[in-house]
Amino acid sequence: MTMKEEEALPPRRRLPLRLLLIGLILLAGVLGAYVLKKTAPRAQRVAPQPQARWVAVRPVTLQDAQVQVRGFGQVVAARQIELKAQVAGEVVALHPQFSEGACLPAGTLLAQLDARDYQLALAQREAAVRQAEARLALEEGQQQVARQEWQRYQNSGQPLPESAHLVLRQPQLEQARADLASARAALQQARLELERTAIRLPFDALILRQQVEQGAQLAAQGTVATLVDSRTFEVEVTVPLDALALLDLPRPGHLTGGAGARIERTDRPGGDSARQGQVIALLGELADGRMARLRVAVADPLALRAATPPDWPLLLGDYVAVSLLGRLLPQVAVVPRALLRDGDQLWLLTPQQTLEIRPVEVLWRDQHQVYLRGVAAGEQLVETDLAAPVAGMALRPLVPEDDA
Secondary structure (H helix, E strand, O other): OOHHHHHHOOHHHHHHHHHHHHHHHHHHHHHHHHHHHHHOOOOOOOOOOOOOEEEOEEEOOEEEEEEEEEEEEEEEEOOEEEEEOOOOEEEEEEOOOOOOOOEEOOOOEEEEEOOHHHHHHHHHHHHHHHHHHHHHHHHHHHHHHHHHHHHHHHHOOOOOOOOHHHHOOHHHHHHHHHHHHHHHHHHHHHHHHHHOOEEEOOOOEEEEEEOOOOOOEEOOOOEEEEEEEOOEEEEEEEEEHHHHHHOOOOOOOOOOOOOEEEEEEOOOOOOOOOEEEEEEEEOOOOEOOOEEEEEEEEEOOOOOOOOOOOOOOOOOOOEEEEEEEEEEEEEEEEEEHHHOEOOOEEEEEOOOOEEEEEEOEEEEEOOOEEEEEOOOOOOEEEOOOOOOOOOOOEEEEOOOHHHO
């Protein structure tokens, strides 16, 4: 219907036609919108891909490793005595090098006491021995005469008296022999006392304290000097109790067969002038903190027989660092201590490029390294710290520049 035809219609019929036309237009718009919505392209939902973390890795290697147990200890004397006089007397001479800090060999005459009284006593004892020998000889002569008389008495046919041993002078002979033995013992005692006026060193000694001067009147058992054995010092070192299983210890009563040791200064570890020692004893009680106590012997501590003296002295009372050579652990992994995670675990990169958190068996840990079992040679050990490690998370190893 055209516009002219619509205008030719009466007014009452124009309104319904217009409403119908508007409804048809609206219906067509709705149908068109519905068709467009149904036929529009749709975006496909895709799950987000996890981002792999870049990590540094290192291959695991197995080796025969020798454990070193490190500890600290104090230098002590292996043998220390107070040298005492065995007889009394005036000190008439001292060794020219007798002073604190001197090192003298065994047998050195350290001090000489006035020996004149002891020489006179020795002469008296020698005279007493000669007198006892003379009395014994005289008694033996009288014994021979008594035996001859007794023989004549027996030939006369008289009965044997009960006092025959008195007739033969047996008690007198025994007395003379006893007197001679006593005189000889007194002579030997006099000789010993004379020898003891010469005070000598019983071993190679370092003189810690000189306690007598020339001209002093020394009583018996008076102290002459304090000595320590200069051939050997010892270090009393404390180590963790579980370290004993990794160390060779000498059998009780033996001073050999123990683990080797390296003694160093605490302020300069790793120097070329370290001393060598050997464990000689496990002490019978624990130190504070449940630490085991070992004694390490150091031969020639003062370097008296060394061709080239070391650049630092090993002094009594010094505090030193000690490295004990432990047993050989076959085919173990030695990794930096920082790579051992909480709960004795390692982080490993699997062939699928994911993280594996694996518990391992820790055999020993020192200040810098850990000796362990539970990994195979060639496995990739993760060195990078991860903020929130989860087993199975994706990883990507960093490629070294040389391999890129």
